[in-house]
Amino acid sequence: MKLSFTKMHGLGNDFVVIDDREAQWDFAPEAVTWLCDRNFGIGADGLMLVRNATLEGADFAWWFRNADGSVAEMCGNGIRCFAKFVVDRGLIPADQQTVLVETAIGVLSIDVTRAYDGTLHLATVDMGEPVLTPALVPTTLGCEQPNDPVVNCELVTDAGTVRVTCVSMGNPHCVLFVDDVAEAPVHTLGPVIENHPAFPNRTNVEFAEVDEAAGVIRLRVWERGCGETLACGTGACATTVAAALNCRGGREATVELPGGQLAIRWAENGRVYMTGPATEVFRGEIDIPEDDEDA
Incomplete structure (x- = not known):
């Protein structure tokens, strides 16, 4: 057929x-x-x-x-x-x-x-609205209190210990901030975090370099079930939220991915808006x- x-x-x-x-x-x-x-x-x-x-x-x-x-x-x-x-x-x-x-x-x-x-x-x-409650992301990670958002918390992996922020945009995301996204260990650390026991449904993994002065986030994403892709819309949204939570930028950003740019806005009403082609x-x-x- x-x-x-x-x-x-x-x-x-x-x-x-x-x-x-x-x-x-x-x-x-x-x-x-x-x-x-x-x-x-x-x-x-x-x-x-x-x-x-x-x-x-x-x-x-x-x-x-x-x-x-x-x-x-x-x-x-x-x-x-x-x-x-x-x-x-x-x-x-x-x-x-x-x-x-x-x-x-x-x-x-x-x-x-x-x-x-x-x-x-x-x-x-x-x-x-982004979901920040750990059990709803879902993740078993926690910082000080069980229901506190997982913001800049330690994640221990076989490849080393990293600090992460966890956000759900309907699907789970684990965001890491790096100094140089071009050199980020996407293909080595990405699958390790994707399949980490702290994420019962697995997770998408974001490697983000933030240029606060320019309002730009340079992003690479290891997608759950796909590997690294040229772009990830929910990843761009989750990373913009994570950057704001970590005081690494405002609530609006131009997110530069290998495949092009997305405009992301975390509005005052709590909702996230994504614009792109x-x-x-x-x-x-x-x-x-x-x-x-x-x-």
């Missing part, structure tokens, strides 16, 4: 996107891994399905898996690509400026800025082996 798909990316963080409004597909982890394989499949950091909403008030529902087949509660770059897909396909009225998407962490509001031809140019996503790369079809159909 042939599967129609669209390849998209947000700052190089790339995804396979499938229109599944008829609820035809329910991919098993092995099928997701195959589709995302860069040698034997399409190749991507994750797989997204566009589905009809089940919650009142939402326009669409979002189904997402990491490249290893695991569930991701949220993906900031992915949700911008999702918005571009529904806007560019004309799945919402041409004068509609906000897309409401049902996700695992609730209904997200995405404000869209259209280009002259009506396609999506930029998306601003209301990512909600999304790009369609190509459309295609792929033959799905019978064993993977409706897997």
